Amino acid sequence: MTETPSDLKAYIDTLAENAQAAVSALGTSSGQARNDALCHAAAFIRTRSGEIQQANRKDVAAAEAHGLSAAMIDRLKLDDARIEAMAAGLEAIAALPDPLGAKLAEWDVPSGLSIARISTALGVIGIIYESRPNVTVDAGGLCIKSGNAAILRGGSDSAHSAALLGQAMRDGLSKAGLPEDGVQLVGTTDRGAVGHMLTAVGKIDVIVPRGGKSLVERIQAEARVPVFAHLEGICHSYVAAGADRQMAIDILVNAKMRRTGICGATETMLIDEAIAADMLGPITSALQEAGCEVRGCEKSRAIIDNLVPASEADWSCEYLDAILSVKVVKNTKEAIAHIKHYSSGHTESIITADSAAIQAFVTELDSAILMINASTQFADGGEFGMGAEIGIATGKLHARGPVGAAQLTSFKYVVTGNGQTRPL
């Protein structure tokens, strides 16, 4: 696992070739076979829970020895509950509808041809992530479900745990009669391997990074292979004139404080000046009582005197913490302009009963997810009914928003004729 192949590029190319060969079989396999593979992998994980936890303890001890942060170590740790959650997650993916072979559209044309658009596997998917063992299972599982081959490159601190979990996925594939190279782990902790994955154009079809801003930033900068990712989630909740006061309080406290460290957490609240005198106090008090630091613009501080002054930098800051910036805006137009300027294109919510404001908000803004009277924390594949997600994408090509099994597909056209030739 830690041995460095002498030629890293050749090593990654070999993994990619193995993966391409696997896709040929996986992409045309039955949904039943792919589901069987997922269930066999779940059984492996349950049966060998003790062994997996033993490997995980080695990783945790090493991580503690070279001083990984407490938060990182918490994400690395596996216990009975987390192991069961991984196994159950695979079974939940197995229970989803088959994303392959679906007739996405069908129509006839005047020449008499009948055209169908059929969903297909996307190909080889490279997943680059930090030391979170569960990503090995989630991402590998979604790739198996969608007939794609996964090349998984996890953080070096989770090497022992990931090796066994990768073995679970490969064992599942093999038991289902599918090529085990549908899931491959990069068997070196040399960081150069990532660089070769990012430039494997024509060999790896798409890269999905899972991790913090610095990881994603590096990947987006270096990648020549297309990337499904978001760099950060600077999400806004906009309380417009016509909002119900209690609803605004409940949504803001939830959107910010339910979990502050996720990308769908609200970072900035905008509020119309017409209602600020009435609603700003109750909303910020509720947030402060929940333990949130509230940083306000000048106008907001003229209304509420206990806010921390917000600076220009606050509007572009993904706190991922119990901090919220607040800005009073003249109207919906100014709110939309602020969001267009500062948003990372992830998720924005409007809270109001005013249908004209709602209409402008969802039409003029072009973030991946626009919410009406709901917490931005619903920006999640599970909450969208997709069962599981490999990440959330803010790009506009191919995948956008939560990326589940159905978003990991492409399509082909099947055109049926009865001897048609094309006139000159």
Added chain:
Amino acid sequence: MTETPSDLKAYIDTLAENAQAAVSALGTSSGQARNDALCHAAAFIRTRSGEIQQANRKDVAAAEAHGLSAAMIDRLKLDDARIEAMAAGLEAIAALPDPLGAKLAEWDVPSGLSIARISTALGVIGIIYESRPNVTVDAGGLCIKSGNAAILRGGSDSAHSAALLGQAMRDGLSKAGLPEDGVQLVGTTDRGAVGHMLTAVGKIDVIVPRGGKSLVERIQAEARVPVFAHLEGICHSYVAAGADRQMAIDILVNAKMRRTGICGATETMLIDEAIAADMLGPITSALQEAGCEVRGCEKSRAIIDNLVPASEADWSCEYLDAILSVKVVKNTKEAIAHIKHYSSGHTESIITADSAAIQAFVTELDSAILMINASTQFADGGEFGMGAEIGIATGKLHARGPVGAAQLTSFKYVVTGNGQTRPL
């Protein structure tokens, strides 16, 4: 038009910023306004036909002077009929359904949220093409229809014609109350401009090359911005056991000879050995009578003695000419293996009444278009009922097959609640 800006990168960045600003308005404009722009542009082209032809004569004279090929000059030339075809093409695009604001999917989730996926403009599209004035109009028109902003960089030999046609598009936008920067021409023939377009990550959303293999090859190699393209069309027609003889003859002659220079033309015929003795002669005779050179594998030459010997290089060759390579295969499995190995992933056709062979062909192959009992020359946006196409894509991300107005869109999620907060 031929003046080189001193800082090419800054020049392209400015065009991209203008384009982004235009998309903001275009992407949220009414379908009626975008259709009006197209019809105004069509009227401009008809009204100023004389002036356009005068500019075109300058381009043609210059092209002849520095020795452009006859084929290139033919593509460059505009006459009354071609001008009318461009104007009518814009009106045909206007008549297509609006690709923006369509509800692509809609569902409810257990939390009570209602989720809709709505089509949106993709953004800024860079189109790089050879000296074909009509591409300025086709590509610009499709971008207007889909609410995108086009940055058009045509071949330098068409500069005078393209300038006026670009003016037609901008005039149309302006008359419809839309930002004229929805269509911009790169106003320099300096080739460095293309390099800056290809690396304008985050400023240009996608590049569409239209031209020969060398142009596309260069663009795919250099681009950091995603590209919708196909490098070449090595299309196969496979005559399987169970084919109707006359249908096979008709389809092969059409697939190869209707137009030999298009990407959907068949380059290789595969035929099952069980029917080769019976059908190979009639098919190759018909092709030869139509003026086609037929190059055969050893087995085929053992059956028909007047074929030119095919070499290994023939199976990877996009002739774009009246030449066809022929290979006798044992069965459907060998045909599929040959296509997987040599195809460029564009279009393949099977000719047979055997449903098992058809099923294997359309399931196991993953080219953009798979045809059953029809000529590969139907691989075309117009024939697919898309009205017009900006090109055909063989990649698997986002667009695949003919790229029409609907493929030039992205989507966003609009999530409607009534106060939902997410449980812990």
